[in-house]
Amino acid sequence: MITTRALTKRFGHVEAVCSVGLEVREGDRYGLLGPNGSGKTTLVRMLLGLVYATSGEITVLGQRIPRHAGRALPDIGALIEEPAAYPHLSGRANLRLLDAAGPGGSRRTRRARIEEALERVGLAGIDRRPVKAYSLGMRQRLGLAAALVRRPRLLVLDEPGNGLDPRGIKDIRDLLIELNSAGVTVFLSSHLLGEVSALCTRVGVLDHGRLVLQESLAELQKPTGRVLVETQDAERALALLDGHVERRDGPHLVVRDPDPAGLNARLVGEGVRVASIAQQRRTLEEVVLEVTGAGSDQFGGGGGTSPPSPPRSPSPSTPSPSPRGTGHEVPGA
Amino acid sequence: MIGVELFKLFRRPRTWITAGLICALPLIVAIFVATTHLVPPPGQGSAFLSAVLQDGQLYPAAALALVLPVFLPVAVAIVAGDSIAGEATGGTLRYLLARPVGRTRLLVAKLIAVIAFVLFAIVAVTLTSYATGVLILGPSRAAAVGESPGSGISGSIAPGAGGAPTAGLSAGGAVTSLSGAPLTVLQLAERVIGTVAFITVSMLGVAAIALFLSTVTDSAIGAAMGALATLVGSEVLVTLNAAAVVQPYLPTRYWLAWIDFFRQPILWRDIDRGFGIQAVYVVVFLGAAWANFATKDITA
Numbered sequence: 059m060i061t062t063r064a065l066t067k068r069f070g071h072v073e074a075v076c077s078v079g080l081e082v083r084e085g086d087r088y089g090l091l092g093p094n095g096s097g098k099t100t101l102v103r104m105l106l107g108l109v110y111a112t113s114g115e116i117t118v119l120g121q122r123i124p125r126h127a128g129r130a131l132p133d134i135g136a137l138i139e140e141p142a143a144y145p146h147l148s149g150r151a152n153l154r155l156l157d158a159a160g161p162g163g164s165r166r167t168r169r170a171r172i173e174e175a176l177e178r179v180g181l182a183g184i185d186r187r188p189v190k191a192y193s194l195g196m197r198q199r200l201g202l203a204a205a206l207v208r209r210p211r212l213l214v215l216d217e218p219g220n221g222l223d224p225r226g227i228k229d230i231r232d233l234l235i236e237l238n239s240a241g242v243t244v245f246l247s248s249h250l251l252g253e254v255s256a257l258c259t260r261v262g263v264l265d266h267g268r269l270v271l272q273e274s275l276a277e278l279q280k281p282t283g284r285v286l287v288e289t290q291d292a293e294r295a296l297a298l299l300d301g302h303v304e305r306r307d308g309p310h311l312v313v314r315d316p317d318p319a320g321l322n323a324r325l326v327g328e329g330v331r332v333a334s335i336a337q338q339r340r341t342l343e344e345v346v347l348e349v350t351g352a353g354s355d356q357f358g359g360g361g362g363t364s365p366p367s368p369p370r371s372p373s374p375s376t377p378s379p380s381p382r383g384t385g386h387e388v389p390g391a
Numbered sequence: 392m393i394g395v396e397l398f399k400l401f402r403r404p405r406t407w408i409t410a411g412l413i414c415a416l417p418l419i420v421a422i423f424v425a426t427t428h429l430v431p432p433p434g435q436g437s438a439f440l441s442a443v444l445q446d447g448q449l450y451p452a453a454a455l456a457l458v459l460p461v462f463l464p465v466a467v468a469i470v471a472g473d474s475i476a477g478e479a480t481g482g483t484l485r486y487l488l489a490r491p492v493g494r495t496r497l498l499v500a501k502l503i504a505v506i507a508f509v510l511f512a513i514v515a516v517t518l519t520s521y522a523t524g525v526l527i528l529g530p531s532r533a534a535a536v537g538e539s540p541g542s543g544i545s546g547s548i549a550p551g552a553g554g555a556p557t558a559g560l561s562a563g564g565a566v567t568s569l570s571g572a573p574l575t576v577l578q579l580a581e582r583v584i585g586t587v588a589f590i591t592v593s594m595l596g597v598a599a600i601a602l603f604l605s606t607v608t609d610s611a612i613g614a615a616m617g618a619l620a621t622l623v624g625s626e627v628l629v630t631l632n633a634a635a636v637v638q639p640y641l642p643t644r645y646w647l648a649w650i651d652f653f654r655q656p657i658l659w660r661d662i663d664r665g666f667g668i669q670a671v672y673v674v675v676f677l678g679a680a681w682a683n684f685a686t687k688d689i690t691a
Contacts, residue, residue, distance in 0.1 A: 069688075100690075106489045108689040131491035138489065142482025147402065159395045160490035204486065 059084050059212055059243045060105060065114035067100055067267075074100040076267040077114070082245050082260070087238050089258030089275075090247040091346055097267040098247040099139060102216045105245075106136055119212060132162030135210035137218055141201020145190035149181065149200045152189060157207050175206040180229055194221035202230065206237075213237070215246040219253050231257050255279075255342040265350040278345050284338040285318045287311040291330045298328055312338070392496055396504040400470075409466045410512050414519040416462055417454035421523045439650075443528055450524025451517045452586075452653065458516055459590060459646060463509075464622055467594045470508050471601035472615030474501040475684065479609040479691035494685045502602065502677070509594045513587055572655035582652040589649040589662060596642050596669040597622060599676035606684040609691045639664070642672050 060082035067075040075097045082088045092098045103109040105118055107127035116123040121130035143152040153172045157163040163171070176182050179199040192200065198221045205213060213234070219227045234257060238244050248254050254261060261278060263271040288309050289295050295311060296303055299321075305312040315321045322335050400406055420440075424430055430441045439453035475498070478484035487497060574582070601618035608614055625643040628634040638644055645665030651658035 103485075103689065106485075107491070108485055108488055110686070110688055128491050128493060131489060134489070136486070136489045138485050140482060142486055144399065144481070144483065146404065151402075155395050155398065156486060156490060159392055159487055160492050 059086070059119060060088075060245060061115075061117045062105075063115040065101070065104065065116060066112050067097075067104060067109065068112045073267050075104065075111075078264070078267075078269045079272075080262060080269060081272065082243065084243055085238070085241070086260045087234065087244045087258045088246070088260045088262065089254035090245070090262045090264060091251065091254055091342075092247070092249065092264035093350060094249060096264045096350075098249075098264055099216060101264065102138060102214060102247055105214060106131065106134070106138065108138070128161075132160065132208065133211045135205030135208065135213045137201050137205050137213075137215045139216050140220065141197050141204070143189040143197065143200060143204075146188050148186045149176070149184050149189055149192070149196075149203075150186075152200070153204055153207055156204055163208055171207050171209065172203075175203040178206055178233060179203045195223060195226050198222055199226070199230075202233075210242065212243045213245065215244070217248055218246055219248065219250060227253065251343050251346060261342065263346055263349055270349040271345070275342070278342065279339050281316070281337045281339055283314065283316050285313045285315050285321050286334075286336050286338050287313055287321070287325070288333040288335070289325070289330055290333065294328070295325060295330045298325070298330065309333070392492055392500040393503050396500040397507055400504045400508060406470075406508065406511075409469070410515050413458050413462050413466060413512050414515050417450070417457050417516065417520045418523050420454075420457060421450060421520070421527045425527045443524060447524035447526075447528030448521065450528060451520045451583075454516050454520030454523075455513070455586070455590065456647070456650070459593075460626075463512060463516075463590075463594060464597050465619060466512060467505065467509055467597045468601045468615045468618040468622070469611075471501075471505045471598040472605050472613075472618055473611040474505065474602060475605040476609050476611040476614045477605075479689070480611060482691070484691060485689055488689060495681060498602070498606075498677075498681055498684055502598070505598045505602070506591065506595065509591050509598070510587070513590055517583075517587070574655065582657070585652045585657075585662075586649045589652070589665060592666055592669045592673075593646050596672040596676075599673045599680070600642070603676040603680040603683070606680045606687065640668065642668065644668065 060080055062078055062080040065075060065078040065080070066073065078097075078101060080090075080101070090098055090101070100109055104111050105116060105123065107124035110124060118127075119130040119133055121127070123130065143149070144155070147155070150172060153175065154168060157168055157172070158165070173182070176184065179202045181196065181199050181203060184196075189197065189200065198218070202215075202218065205215070215234075218230055218234075222230060231253070234244050234246075244257075246254075246258070255275065258275055260274050261271070262269055284304065287295065289311070290309060292306060292309050292311060296306060299311075299313055299315075302314050303311050304314055313321060318335055318337050322332060325332050325335075421443075424440070424443065428444060430444060432441060439449060439456055443450045443453050475484065478487065488494065492500075597618060600621055601614055604614035604617040605611070608617075622643055625641040629638055629641055629644055645661050645668060648661035648665040651660075651662055
């Protein structure tokens, strides 16, 4: 759906996006993560033909961007940074105007499509109030409705959760998952890890304009081959699993073993009382913090000035120095 | 897209307020003139003003001459300066372009909306000032003026005195040209259309400059002020004898040449030059606007 090759954008001497090779496949829910100023918005704008690349190629829905953007864009619904609308007009009037402004929006079906989009985002009941009277959350929903009016095949959403309360974020997440299961590919950028890990199936991480990671979420969060065990009988377990325990911290053990069920049976069989046992998985946060430096809104210090690391896919065989398990924080590790 | 732009233009309260203000100025002037009967002598002050006391039906011409130097250009500069920069500031520009609306297409639609605004404003001024003229100044005061020759406005009775822009109503009821010869209704209609066309083209020159600046900056007020600064600069140079070398090329040099439409025969020299110089400004600045906008990174 979206492919970029060696995509680079320079603003003067600043390299905002550097040699990015994005790949979004049909049916993905792709989350583009990155600290503030990492180039997410510039990348999204290039995909939509708003900003012209310095070098590199972009293909969206099989069309070259920006040359044939006019053929691809009618099938794309976009939310670019904040939503925008004419403040003195009502939400419906805004959607009508935007739909009438470009190709691919039949006048005959316009009313029905607008009502459907408004209903989907939870604004079916809005009255004739002008948009300037809307709350931030309502504007965000209206922006999403505008993206949905033409029933797009691809959604490109820049920070879709902005301005929404937890309820609204959940609504939008459910909506995106529902649309995705109906065949819509979703590409969103965010700096909220929790949002991306709850919604996306594939993740790309942008840091200082470089794509430092691009992998499916399942692959990133697959078991590390270690098991986290909590037991009062840590000494006995240590003796029993001699050589397999990588670290011990009080009752908490990190055991190198790919099979938690087998390990559990063995420990219990030997009379070790197991309080909890779980496969160790890396969190998205760990993965992202490992591959990114300091955000570019930080100046001075170390991380920001170090050369960005090349694209790589962290694998369980080369774990980060201190992997921690979900829900099994090891104090002082 | 053109329909969308026209809808946006005429649904904006600003459009109506601006047009209202433009129409209000001639109304205020008419009230003062009607109550005091004091007008500038022919050849001085605003064109046609000395003639309207004899015939209120001429007031539209005087009204256009009143609003053209300042009011109308300010309004046009604001509307045209806002056209792209305003969308950029509001954030709607990126959604329009991602909709997608081609950049050239958007620029053309904006230009047509500005032309529509200019025509709307001119027609509104013409109609309201005609009504004002007839209702406040009266349909024909030639007789009344003639009865009181000592009233200080007798100079305006002689049409075309000193080549000054003044016109009057002949005894037969036909409108006379500035040169004194009577005009038929058909001739008058032709000349009014010619006037509207000339003023529209003059305002298009302003619009082209403002539209170009509007694609350069994301600040609507900056674009409007830039265009107005150009016009004020031009007006200053037009009155400066030392700048005679560049005067034929200044955008405001021939702005009032439409007065020549009301001479018999029409004095084409300045009108032609006015059309010519405005065409050059329009082509150059619209070309620059297009070249800039079509290649610009939209980061707003």
